[in-house]
Amino acid sequence: MKYLGGVIRYEYKMSIKRIGVPIVFALFTLFFLFTAFVEREELLNGTAVDGNLWSATSSFVMTINMFIPVVCGILASDRIVRDEKINMRELLRATKLDNRSYVWGKYLGVTLSEITCLFLMVLCIGIMLVVIGFPVQVIPMSLLVSLAANVPAILFVNAFSVMCPSFMPVRIYQILFTGYWYWGNYLNADAFFSISNTILNVGGFYPLEGYWGIVYGGARGYTPVDAVLNLLVILVLATAALLIEERIISSREAVV
């Protein structure tokens, strides 16, 4: 645990200090603040009509889910590859750090740094919603909806971003991953072959409709059980990806 904590701490610091991370999040935050301000009348009127404060927060959270996991996945994709490229792995192998702690430490460190930026972004959006006339409770509500919809998406994509570049070039993974995010979550499965209508959808539709009954882009009839199942599938697949990554690293280093 001591070593795992050390890797998480170190990776967190390295990740959050990358200049691109705060700038990308800041740009998206500015976009959302601008949108909230410009569309304040529609937001307030919409909430007044249906009387559901969750719907105001959910529209932002779902829009965040369209872009931010792509950015997070691309940012996480070079973390382990980079260590190998600059011969950091050789140095780490000389320590008592085992491969499991290394993989989980890298994954959790980079994921926590991105979740920190995400929550700061959602906090800013929540404050903006209060400024334009929403009650104060919209801030914790935004954070809760984000925790249910955005965080699982980041957990999922980051696990594959840590694993996939071990058996394919980083750039090809980044292109395939960006395409996957739109294809696998937002493309209409009735019109084009896609997995967007399956339990593998991580766009946030399951938790929003399952937990709060918020329909986004057409009712799908998801229940709380469906939402929990969706979360379990996401976590199981993410764990499996990390276990595979650990095996890949172990098998590669066993023959060195």
Added chain:
Amino acid sequence: MTSSKIPLRYAMKTYRKEQFWMPPAFLALFLILTSFFLEDGHAYSMASAFLGYMLPLISGILAGAPILADPALELHFAAPISAWRLLAARYGVLAAVIIATSLVFQGCMALMGVDLAYLGNFWQRQLVWLVPSLTMLALGCFTALAFKQAASGSVFTGGLWIFQLTLRGFLLSKPILRDFVLFMGASLPMSGSMLVENQISLTVVSIVLIILSAFLLKRQERYI
């Protein structure tokens, strides 16, 4: 180009290999996908997706690497090569691969009988993919150099691509924003003067980003 002093065979070895095989690999993938849609008459939408959407993404993601991911970067800086020449040598090759990929794809579409006339005449069709690809290439190059990391180029271009793809309906409905939509040529190929304005705006943005990239590259100490 470096080939005037260094044998071309050696010069090619210093380039990243992925920029040579990745665009043709996606070309092959989209040729297969297009062939699946030949019978139901939707093959043109796959062709349009490759030219108008995939090529700009590939250009943008690859654009972060040619200079900053070069393991011999310090050696290049030690040689008397100007920033402009280095940019032209590195990105010229990537642009040539993208252009060749697109032309081969269009040739294959003609052989498969897929009609691309809805994208305009031959020259208008070239602008549909060339302008956004150039913009993404310039953006990837600039952001990678500005943030001193190849990954930053991928993050910004990937983020912009998915942002514009999901919000293109909204962006196309706004008078000023529509001039900066990457996919206008593929989404609204017959939009006349609006498309021309959009292509001019994107070209100007590309030129500005390339000039800024050259200025950044002149400060070589940032990348050592």
